[in-house]
Amino acid sequence: MKEKELRRSLSVFPIGTVMKLTDLTARQIRYYEEQQLIQPQRNDGNRRMYSLNDIDVLLEIKDYLAEGINMAGIKHIYEMQEQEQEKKQAALKRPVTDEDVRRIFHDELLQQGRLNNDEQGHSTLFHTHKPL
DNA sequence: ATTCTAACA
DNA sequence: TGTTAGAA
Structure with a gap:
């Protein structure tokens, strides 16, 4: 059952999609990366590409923040x-x-x-x- | 149209 | 964190 994890690790979403999925601002998403909480890949054009795992972490971060x-x-x-x-x-x-x-x-x-x-x-x- | 980096009335 | 300018 390793195929599933592999797919969740594929970086396929641009930041715009992640923003909609997490309701976080681009600023916040990039900041959390700076804090080493996620490590999105970069595509040919130096654009960040996020995986499902990255998105999960972002969602968790949002919850933790909401909890103070x-x-x-x-x-x-x-x-x-x-x-x-x-x-x-x-x-x-x-x-x-x-x-x-x-x-x-x-x-x-x-x-x-x-x-x-x-x-x-x-x-x-x-x-x-x-x-x- | 989107995203990136750097910077701050 | 928001926002914005200038570049890619």
Whole structure:
């Protein structure tokens, strides 16, 4: 089932189409590329060509933004997803130790909270209101 | 007609 | 982020 992923990776849409599909401005789309969140291909005329995967990411970014997550936070999310895939491939060769399980669980709980803080070190604490 | 880069009353 | 100028 690799053929499908291959097609989703084909860069076939010009930015105008992506704008309509995502309801994002060209400025925003290019900016997110600058932030390394997508890496559209370029055609012969130096025009950006986007894949379905690129569009999916753009749509996700829009959702994250709507949820109040800033660029720094969104970058972290994708950085983490990359790291998680590296883990899954490492886990394929090396049996999972219980220390691994601890770390994975820990990161997962963190992932839900860290997102509302920016890099400048806010203290936007979100408390799990436990009644005393 | 579309998209690109660079820049900012 | 918006917008705009000048080029491709």
